[in-house]
Structures are given as structure tokens and as C-alpha cells.
Amino acid sequence: MRYLTAGESHGKQLTTIVEGVPSLMPLTKENINESLLRRQKGHGRGKRMQIEKDLVDIAGGVRHGYSLGSPIAMVIHNDDFKHWEDIMGEDPISDDQDIRRKVTRPRPGHADLNGAIKYGHRDMRNILERSSARETAARVAAGAVAKTLLAELDIHIIGYVREIAGIKAEEFPEMSMSDRAQISEESPVRSLDPKASQQMMDAIDLAKKDGDSIGGVCEVYVEGMPAGIGSYVHYDRKLDGRIAGAVSSINAFKGVEFGIGFEAARRNGSQVHDEIAWDKERGYYRKTNRLGGFEGGMTTGMPIVVKGVMKPIPTLYKPLQSVDIETKEPFNASIERSDSCAVPAAAVVMEHVVAFELAKAVLEQFPHDQFPKLKAAINDYREEIRCF
């Protein structure tokens, strides 16, 4: 299973094509719209989210509520395009028609300067339109297809916020999947800890007032993945490695941890590794889950717990200095609108990005063209593991 996305932030639409989804899998646009709506929410978002109402048009690969086995094409329209038609149109224009204000001032922390150098554009709008995190809506659409596939296989996944601006949400290892989903959905910052939620909101408001931005830590929690998905035999089949790559490819993500993560560097081995146990009902399990569900590039059958670190939003109302690429003069960056904190939205993006990697790995291990056959194969495998 793979996917591609296309589209610019203020262009007509975002397009996603997901290929390799088995046939006969239940799938409706409601599955996808629910995820898109969740990505739009969260305290700290800017004015753009008041303009957009992200809804998917399924343009191929689904009929009467089921996947066909053909590529699934999805379109999300940019409502803001109506304000940008002159600037974002695809037809050639002459110099005297060119009313565009070219972007010649690269924003620190964005792709602007490196992208302009790489692709030879002197108008950096050609870079920023595609490098914008608007594209994460298209990635969430792909991930929502993957999430649907996983849910049909009894594999459940949720993303929420663990930390914003240094304020940490308390850890609740015993909390059930449905409580995680419900509590994070009710929180304006997608945290599981109501006391921390309020402090996080205050920190976001303060940063906004100061013209600054803040980052944080998102966590994704997965239940129901059987042991042995992924592989130890080659670097590019290690599933934890693939997840780390996918998470750090999300705009503004700068680090990934599994389980206790970097804390492992500070502990002795006896306080890091998870002892193995067995009982008749569960089969093999670990007494603790400090390694977050992975050993040797494969799932252990314990919940997968992965964290991603998001840097503060780079566009600041408090301007940072940069250099104009035409005049080579320094300037202070000025902006019209931006998010001040997008960590709650990013948790939803991360959830869907991880879901895609998991679904892809499941399909590699159980390559079935028809969804009911995939489901039967996974259930047989679960029984095999239990009796191993």
C-alpha cells in the first residue's frame, strides 16, 4: 500500500491517491471526514481554520460503501482558493498581467530559502505553497483509509498531546483505549489530563499575546497489533524505523521516541527491558512496556507507544531577521496570519501517519487482494501466536 498527495496550500484542492487497499473493505467518506474534522480543531490555530471546512470527495476506488481494489482517489477543496485565484491560477500570464507580489523574503524555519535555491525559483511562493502543512490534510485522508482498515482488523489507534511549552500531561498507562479517545476529543488541546489542559491553553494564549509560538510532544497509542509485524532482517523492513521516518517527515517534527525513549540512556538495562511472561489466555506478553511495543524492528504484541516532538511554529508575529534574496538587505519578517500552536492538530496528523505505516506493514505480511481474506489470515495468525 502506498500513497501520493498533490496540491498547494492556496491552490484549488488537495488530491490524495492511495494504492493497494484490498477490495471489499467497508469505507465511506464519513470515515475520512471525521478524521479531517479532528485535524482542524485545537486551541492555538489561526484564522485559516475558520475559512476551511475540510470535507473529502471520493473520486475513485470506492463504490456503494466498499473499496474496489483499484486506487482510491480523494479530493479536499481549499475554500481559501477563491481569495487567491489570481495568484494561484495555472495559466501562463504576461509580465503586464502579473499582479503578483513576489515573495523574495525567506522565513526562518521554513523551506523557503533552501527550496528556492534547489528549484531555482526567485518567487518563493512557489516553495511555500507546497511546503505548507496544509498538505497534512491530504496525509490525514490517506491515514483515515489505513485507520479504517486497521479498525476492521481490531487494531485501534489514537493520537493526543503529552506536552505543550514544557507543561506535561500526567501519564496514565492503564487508561483504556476508549477513554483515551473520548478524553482527548473533549479537550481543546487534545490532552488526557484536564489540569494540564488548562495550563497548556494559558501557555498558548500567552505565547500568542507575546507574538511568539510554542511547540510540544504528541503521543500515539495503538492496541491490537499482533506480535511479529515488521522484521529484523533488513534495515528497511524494521517497522519502528519506518514509523520514526514517517513521524519525522511531518512538518515541524524534530524527534521521535518509542516507549520511555531517550530516558533509556539514563537507566540501567534492568530498568529498561521488559520481562517476558505467558498465560493461557493472552499467550506471551511483557510484564512492562518500557520499550513501547517494539523489539528487533517487530511488534511485541504490547501496545505501541510512540512520541513525536514538534518545534514551535516558525512564523512569528514577533519578527525574526532574514535577508531579501533580491536586495540582499536584512529585514524583519512581517506576517498576516499564522497558527501560534498546532500541536493538538499535529497529534491527529501523527496518528494518521502512524496508522498508514502500520496498515502498510500488515498488508506486506499478509498480501491479500480481498479484505475478508486478509481478516481471516490475521485472525488465524493471532490464534497461531497464542498457541506458539
Ligand SMILES: Cc1cc2nc3c(=O)[nH]c(=O)nc-3n(C[C@H](O)[C@H](O)[C@H](O)COP(=O)(O)O)c2cc1C
Ligand atoms: C498542523 C500543522 C500546522 C502548522 N501551521 C503552521 C503555521 O500556521 N505557520 C507556520 O509558520 N508553520 C506552521 N506549521 C509548521 C511548518 O509547516 C513547518 O515548520 C515548515 O513547513 C518547515 O518544515 P520543518 O519545520 O519540518 O523544517 C504547521 C505544522 C503543522 C503540522
Ligand SMILES: C=C(O[C@@H]1CC(C(=O)O)=C[C@@H](OP(=O)(O)O)[C@H]1O)C(=O)O
Ligand atoms: C492550512 C493549514 O495550515 C497552515 C499551515 C501553514 C504552514 O506554513 O505550514 C501556514 C498557515 O497557512 P495560511 O498562511 O494559509 O494561514 C496554516 O493555516 C492547515 O493545517 O490546513
